[in-house]
Amino acid sequence: MKDDCSICFVVSAVVFGVLGFILGLLIPNVPLAIFSIIVALILIMTYAILMNNREVLSYAVIALGFFLGFTAIYTFKSLFGIGLLGLSVMVCFLIGNNIISKNKDYSKAEIRRSIALSIVAVFFALIAFEDKIEVKGLLKDVMTNYWKIVMVVVGFYFGGRSVVEAILAVKESKKDDQNEKG
Known part of the structure; x- marks a missing residue:
């Protein structure tokens, strides 16, 4: 069964890799590398589900949150994109933590961790993309x-x-x- 699953995974990786490449060419605002990484993470999640590996699945979900956020930043090139980064990191980290903890309910610790990580991720995104994002008015004071x-x-x-x-x-x-x- 594992050999059949591995062959299926390799075939689907090639198919989805080609689809990710084509999608990356069609949407010019988002770098091709980000699409490739997102497609690879989706494939890793598929493989983890098929092999019933909760740990790999949770880490792939967390990483997917970061790369979806980076895609939003590159697509919108505004604070809206950075806000979407914070939201995607928080939600995916919360889901990934919950997958690995095997609890159906979200604990206070999981929620605190996801909020703290999303705030720090937004902070580093603001530093990294400072010259590419225009901030005006009251929001400028908040960002400073x-x-x-x-x-x-x-x-x-x-x-x-x-x-x-x-x-x-x-x-x-x-x-x-x-x-x-x-």
Whole structure:
């Protein structure tokens, strides 16, 4: 069965690769390399589903979110494209994390991770595409201070966990002290 599946995967990779190449030629705003990567990720996801490999599937879904976002940036060349990058990264990271965790419900930790990652991804996209995107008016002030938002999110993401662990350690030591006295 695995050999038949591998042959089917190779044949479909060639067919979809050619289709991705043709699609890349037809849409001039998006680089051909991004289409090729998206097609490859879809093929990897297909193979992972056929082979019942949740880990590979989840990583492919996460990577697909990034490349769909890059496609949006190249297509729209505006803040709208960067916003779509943030949205696609958040949604695909949330789905990918959920696939690998095998839970049907989304945990608070998964949601926090996906929000933090999407905010950081938008930050780096703003840095990378700064000269290609025009920002005017009130949005310009928001974008100049976006790094402060990123600092707060990253600080709370990593610092919040440390505070919780410190509080639990203090409670545990108080419990131990009471057990020794009693």
